[in-house]
Amino acid sequence: MNSDYTLAIHSLTYLALQPDRMSTSDAISESAGVHPVRIRKVLSLLKKHGFIKSKEGTGGGFLFALDLSEVNLWDIYKITSEGALQPKCPESNEQCIVGANMQRVLCSIFLGAEEHMGEYLMGYTIKEVVDLVKKRL
Amino acid sequence: MNSDYTLAIHSLTYLALQPDRMSTSDAISESAGVHPVRIRKVLSLLKKHGFIKSKEGTGGGFLFALDLSEVNLWDIYKITSEGALQPKCPESNEQCIVGANMQRVLCSIFLGAEEHMGEYLMGYTIKEVVDLVKKRL
DNA sequence: TTAATCTGTAATGTTTAGTATTACAGTGCA
DNA sequence: TGCACTGTAATACTAAACATTACAGATTAA
16 A cells, blocks of 8 residues: 555645644644655645645645545545556566466456445545544544 | 565466466466566465465475365465555654544554455455456457 | 485575655745 | 745655575485
8 A cells, every 4th residue: 555645644634633724744744754745745646636725935835625525535545546456567478378368367356456445445534534533542 | 465466366377277287486487477486485375374285396396275266366365465455654743633543543444445355355266367367358 | 325306495685666855946925 | 035835856765575596305216
């Protein structure tokens, strides 16, 4: 699982808890324990998809742009990690019936697996993640 | 997705197509396009779980030990890759409510995702993979 | 009983992917 | 004008994946 994915969830959850002021990449990076540049990279993806707004300059930062229950974990997965489940198939031997066909077979199976997982992830919105985080236990 | 997983599937499929003679790690590695030592490592795992037999020495190699429909892709996943979906959470800030709780929340969500995917993978046995490979298209 | 052919596994080296760091242009505020 | 941000590219570092080497032990066949 790509860790940009977890970073994106972490960031959005952070923003969700600061609904009335902008948060800087520095503040988020301190919460997540990674470098601010990474936060900006991940958030620039989320911005492109309209989940957040950003503002440059003094007093700038990031802000959640939608309702918390409009964004679910499958949406975020698709943006940050789609295809992460796909097998990394080394060049296999085309002379061999197994080598020649395995990649195709596995790709289609793993695509199905990803879609299947998607249905599960759709069940979690940022709102629910925020609630779980608040519960502390 | 751990590529030991795809290697295990590849190897088992290969063995399934050679039911009446032993296959060497060299032959399998040539089909899969990886180093024979890796094949032996992965297959030693599968052997521990009783999916295959092996024999050392001249004329030795590996052999499928069960019926093709007794082994499904979830079984293999559990052996080679369980936990691969778990997020790699960097140490986050315990002072922050998000940092302090995110790992716990994500672990439980991703555990569910893995189980959910498991139900899908259970639907594919090696027999079905072999059939798909034979179909060639 | 010796040589050849395998597995099993540890140790080491190499490559690649992930991540951090640095640098700096552009934007907006005070 | 100076400061505090985002945005992004370039570079450097680190860790994980993978290949390679090495060799002990098992098995067969000459």
